Amino acid sequence: MELLNTLVDKGLRREPPTREEALAVLATADDDLLDVVAAAGKVRRAWFGRRVKLNYLVNLKSGLCPEDCSYCSQRLGSQTGILKYTWLKPEEAAAAAGAGVAGGAKRVCLVASGRGPTDRDVERVSRTIQAIKEQHEDVEVCACLGLLSDGQATRLRDAGADAYNHNLNTSEATYGDITTTHTYADRVTTVRQAQAAGMSACSGLIAGMGETDEDLVDVVFSLRELDPDSVPVNFLIPIEGTPLAEKWHLTPQRCLRILAMVRFVCPDVEVRLAGGREIHLRSLQPLALHLANSIFLGDYLTTEGQAGKDDLAMIADAGFEVEGTDTTTLPAHRADALAAVGAACGGHGEAAAGCGSAGGGCAPCGDAATPETPETPETPETSKTSETVPATVPAEAAPAAVPAATPAAGARTDLVSVRRRGAGTDLPPNA
Ligand code: SF4
16 A cells, blocks of 8 residues: 555554545544554564563542543542542552562652642652652653642652653543543643653553544544653543443454554654553554553553453563663654653753553643642552542532443443452452
């Protein structure tokens, strides 16, 4: 296909495709799918070899969010029955992170539900970052706490955060259909704050929320313009009890075309296969490794992923290798640029690459222009489960309950499992 030859050439030159070319990738026929994967795979290997970076999610604070992101099981009034707990203590979070590192994770992503952190939350996360780095000197830490207020990005960077994740999720045109409590512009602002503070920016999308091909191309081109170091690609996990529970639009073939399009538009960026890969790609997951150079190990924020040992076996069986801490994830030109910004900002290091999250849970957001959330009292110690959650949100503020949806044709609701192990429970994590 002439289109694919053109896209490979452009990818190797770090030149973006045209919008029409990106749309054409999404419109390719099933007969051409392996050719599309092979072409995008050439670009992936040119910049990242056969390495796969492993990332591990630690949900520091689960549920009870006052925002209304339609895809999210942690939104206020969610009927999903997920684990709900307040902030993990630094040592609890460090223990959870340690399981991921022991499983091969090079990056730990510290995520908290909510619109954005208070200054006290930032202090708490700073202590957590320090606790993790005391035990695992080489691990990269990405914070994902929502919309940032002035000065918070710098404080997180000074505490040792290597990266900050904040996803755009969908196109600017459709953002208001997905979330009404903050704006697309709020999200862009926070990503820019993270970059300005010298952290590696991570920002991605969620596919499968009912968007058009044009929307997908729009958000990926917006991400290219924003220029994060990593782009997580989530496939919507339609969790029962959320407004998008009936959105089962994705097929394995569609997921592969989306990943290929992202690789062509963002050729030298860490493209992360994120939430939803198990339920939407299913047995085609290994093909996605030819497109993405990064995945999450084990479970997601509120749903369970496949067993960590199966992730490792999949990588080996597909002929790829887990990236070690002695290797810089990003191509030299990107790593050098990031280090230069970090040095100019008084940053702490040259940590490479980006982060990701979401997929069945948070793609936290926040708002730099938002008044700070009132401080809440320190939570009691001990294990924090749904039974121990303080009612921090007034019931009258809750949105209407979401009616149970009728599963769409082809829905694989049997593959969606709410997380019941790891952080916030007494059970060992999946790593
Ligand atoms: S995505 Fe983040 S901000 Fe939005 S509802 Fe979920 S936890 Fe809250």
